[in-house]
Amino acid sequence: MKKLNNSLIDRKIYPEKVLQFGEGNFLRAFVDWQINEMNKKTDFNGSVVVVQPRGQEKVEKLNQQDGLYTLYLQGIKEGKAVKEYEVIQSISRGINLFTQYEEYIKLAESPVLRFILSNTTEAGIIFDQTDRLEDRPQKSFPGKLTAFLYHRFIAFNGNKNKGFIIIPCELIENSGEILKNIVLQFADLWNLEKEFSNWIREANTFCSSLVDRIVPGYPTETIDEVTEELGYEDDFIVVGEPYHLWVIEGPEWIKDEFPAHLASLNTMVIKELSPYRTRKVRILNGTHTAMTPVSYLYGLNTVAESVEHKVIGHFIKELISEEIIPTLDLPLGELNSFTDDVIERFKNPFIQHYLLSIALNSMSKFKTRDLPSLLEYYNRKKELPRKLVFSLAALIAFYKGKRGEEEIILKDDLDVLQLLKEQWRSFDCTPESIKSIVTNVLGYEKIWEIDLNKVPGLTAAVADYLFEIETVGMKKAIEAVIGEKAV
Numbered sequence: 262m263k264k265l266n267n268s269l270i271d272r273k274i275y276p277e278k279v280l281q282f283g284e285g286n287f288l289r290a291f292v293d294w295q296i297n298e299m300n301k302k303t304d305f306n307g308s309v310v311v312v313q314p315r316g317q318e319k320v321e322k323l324n325q326q327d328g329l330y331t332l333y334l335q336g337i338k339e340g341k342a343v344k345e346y347e348v349i350q351s352i353s354r355g356i357n358l359f360t361q362y363e364e365y366i367k368l369a370e371s372p373v374l375r376f377i378l379s380n381t382t383e384a385g386i387i388f389d390q391t392d393r394l395e396d397r398p399q400k401s402f403p404g405k406l407t408a409f410l411y412h413r414f415i416a417f418n419g420n421k422n423k424g425f426i427i428i429p430c431e432l433i434e435n436s437g438e439i440l441k442n443i444v445l446q447f448a449d450l451w452n453l454e455k456e457f458s459n460w461i462r463e464a465n466t467f468c469s470s471l472v473d474r475i476v477p478g479y480p481t482e483t484i485d486e487v488t489e490e491l492g493y494e495d496d497f498i499v500v501g502e503p504y505h506l507w508v509i510e511g512p513e514w515i516k517d518e519f520p521a522h523l524a525s526l527n528t529m530v531i532k533e534l535s536p537y538r539t540r541k542v543r544i545l546n547g548t549h550t551a552m553t554p555v556s557y558l559y560g561l562n563t564v565a566e567s568v569e570h571k572v573i574g575h576f577i578k579e580l581i582s583e584e585i586i587p588t589l590d591l592p593l594g595e596l597n598s599f600t601d602d603v604i605e606r607f608k609n610p611f612i613q614h615y616l617l618s619i620a621l622n623s624m625s626k627f628k629t630r631d632l633p634s635l636l637e638y639y640n641r642k643k644e645l646p647r648k649l650v651f652s653l654a655a656l657i658a659f660y661k662g663k664r665g666e667e668e669i670i671l672k673d674d675l676d677v678l679q680l681l682k683e684q685w686r687s688f689d690c691t692p693e694s695i696k697s698i699v700t701n702v703l704g705y706e707k708i709w710e711i712d713l714n715k716v717p718g719l720t721a722a723v724a725d726y727l728f729e730i731e732t733v734g735m736k737k738a739i740e741a742v743i744g745e746k747a748v
Contacts, residue, residue: 262488265495267327270348275300277353277371278307280409282379282402284319284355286478290501292378292430294332295526297351302524307375308353312365314381314402320355322496328352330497333480333487335611338503342610346491358398358405365398369413372423375518377406380430380472388443394451403440407447410465414457424464426518428509430472434538437467437510468511471538473545476501477612504606506541510534536591539633543585544596545603547630549619551652552577554659557616557669558735564614568607572736576648576743578604584646588637620659621672624708627656632709636716645722651742654726655735657702661685680705692728699724 263269279296281288292309299305311328313320323330333346356365368374379385381402392404399405410425417423429436441461448458477500480487488494507528509515521528531537549564555576556567567573581603586596607614631649638646660681662669671678684698699720703713714720729738 263493265326265329265331265348265493267329269493270329270350272327272329272350273300275306275308275351275353276373277310277368278305278373279309279376279378280368280374281309281311282314282377282381282385282406284311284313284323285380286499287472287474287476288378288380288430289330289349289352289497290332290476290499291472291474291505291507292380293351294349294501295505295507295521295524295528297347297349298524298526299519299521300351303520305520307351307373309351309378310368311352311355312358312405313355314379314385314405317357317359320357323352323355326495326497328354329495330499331491331495333498333500334503335500336475336502336504336609337605340605343503344611362397366409366412369409370416375426377409377425377427378430379406379428382431386429386431386433386436386440386443388446390450392447392450394453403443404447406440407444407451410444410461411448411451411453411457414460419456419460421460421464424460424466426466426468426511426515428468428470428511430470432472435469437469441465441467466511466515468509468515469534470510471506471508471534471541473506473541474501474504475606475609475612500611502606502609502612504602508534508537536589540589540591540596540599542630543589543634544581544600545606546626547585547634548577548581548603550623550626550630551580551649553616553619553623554655555652555735555739557620558655558658558664558730559739560664560736562616564607564616564619565609565612567616568604572739572743576739577607579743580648580652584638584649585634588634588641617670622674623656623659624673624677627653628709639716645716645718647722647742650719650722651726651739654699654723654730657681657699657723657727658730658735661688677708688731690731692724695728695731696720696724699727 296307296309311320311323330349331346332349335344358365379402385402387401389401389404392399392401394408399408413423429440433439444461445458448461479498480500487498505527509530510533511530513530515530516522552567556573559573561567561570561573568577581600589596631652635646635649659669660671662671684701688694688698700714703720706712726738729741
C-alpha cells in the first residue's frame with residue numbers, strides 16, 4: 262500500500278505565510294486544519310512552515326509525506342454520530358532546527374511571512390537565561406523566537422510594516438503578553454538595540470488565545486481498520502472531534518488578514534478574552550469536575566454514560582443551567598448555545614473519557630473550576646447553589662477512597678491525601694463526626710486559599726449532604742437534590 266505524499270493527490274502550492282512552532286496532534290487537528298479550510302473557502306492563500314521546538318524525528322517524517330496528513334473527525338455533529346476524514350494540505354514543509362538552522366533564520370527574510378503560531382505546552386513559554394543569540398538553535402521556544410525576530414528586524418532595517426501577528430495557543434492566561442515580555446527580556450539579556458525592543462512593541466501584535474477541541478491523536482487501536490478504509494498509509498493520521506473553538510484576543514483588523522469567519526469556522530477575534538475563558542472553565546471544565554465524584558459514586562465510569570443517564574444527566578443539566586450560567590456575564594443565548602455544544606461533546610460515542618482520569622487532583626480543580634461559581638452565585642443571590650454544594654460533599658466522600666467494596670486509587674498532592682485520610686479515619690457514622698470532617702476540609706486554606714467555613718451556611722449544607730451520601734448512599738442521596746432549588 263502506498264504512503265501518503267504528493268504523488269497521491271492533486272495539490273495546490275500556497276505562499277508560506279505562517280511559521281508554526283510545534284508539529285503535534287493538536288496543532289495539526291486544529292490550527293492547520295483551519296488554515297486548510299481558509300485556503301478552500303477564502304482568499305487566505307497561505308501555507309504553514311513547521312519547526313519542531315524540541316527533537317527532530319517527527320518533522321523529518323512529516324517531510325517524507327510532503328507535509329500531508331489525514332484528519333479523522335469523529336463525534337456528534339448536529340445531533341448525529343459522524344465519522345469523516347480529509348487530507349490536510351496546508352503544511353508546505355518542516356524545518357529541522359538542528360540541521361537546517363540557517364534555513365530557519367533565512368525564512369525571517371521572507372516578505373510574505375506574516376503569522377507566527379505556537380503550541381509548545383505550558384512549560385514552553387519560559388525565560389531561559391542560558392540561551393544566547395549565537396546558539397544554533399537556542400534551547401527555549403522564546404529564545405528561538407527572539408533570534409528569529411531579530412533577524413527579521415535586521416533584514417528589513419526595522420521596517421514597522423514587516424512585523425508579525427503572533428498567536429500562542431498554549432493554555433496560559435495572557436499568553437500573548439507573557440510571550441512578548443519574555444522576548445523583551447531576551448532583547449535586554451543579549452544587549453540588542455533599543456530600536457529592536459521598540460520594533461517588538463510597535464510592529465508586532467501578540468495575541469492571547471483560547472483553543473478548544475478534543476484531539477485523541479493517532480488511532481493506535483484501530484489503525485489497521487482506518488488504513489484499509491483510507492487506501493494508503495499515513496504515519497500522521499490524527500483523530501479529533503468535530504467541535505472546535507478558537508478565541509483570539511486582538512484588534513478587529515486581524516480578521517481582514519486571518520478570515521476564519523468567512524470560512525464558517527468557530528473562530529472569533531475579540532477585544533477581551535477573559536469572559537470566554539471563564540465560560541469554558543466554568544461550564545465545560547467545571548461540569549467535568551463537579552460531575553465526577555457524583556457520577557462515579559453513583560456507579561458510572563465515563564462522561565458519556567453520565568450525561569446519558571436519566572438521573573445523573575438531569576443533575577448535570579440543572580447544575581449548568583441553574584447554578585453555573587447565572588454566574589456568567591455573557592449573553593444568555595450564547596451561554597445556552599455553548600452548553601448545548603458541551604453536552605453534545607460529552608455524548609461523543611467515539612471517545613471513552615473515564616471519570617477517574619478527570620479525578621486527578623480534583624481538590625485543586627474544584628477550587629479553580631467550581632468554587633468561583635459557588636461563591637459568585639452566593640454573592641449575587643445570597644443563596645447557596647445546592648447542586649454545587651452537593652458536588653463538594655460528593656468530592657469529600659470520593660476522597661474516602663471507597664466505592665462500595667471497591668477501592669478508589671486517589672491521585673492528588675500528598676498533603677491533600679494526608680488531610681482526607683486523617684479526617685476519614687476519625688469517622689464514626691455520627692453527624693458530629695461528619696461535621697468535623699467538613700469543617701476541617703473547608704478550613705484547609707492550603708487548598709482553598711480562604712476559610713470556606715466563613716461562607717454562611719456552607720459548612721452545615723455540605724455536612725448534611727455528606728451525611729446523606731454516607732448513610733443512604735449516592736443513589737438515594739441525589740434524589741433529594743434533583744430539582745431542588747438554591748436556599
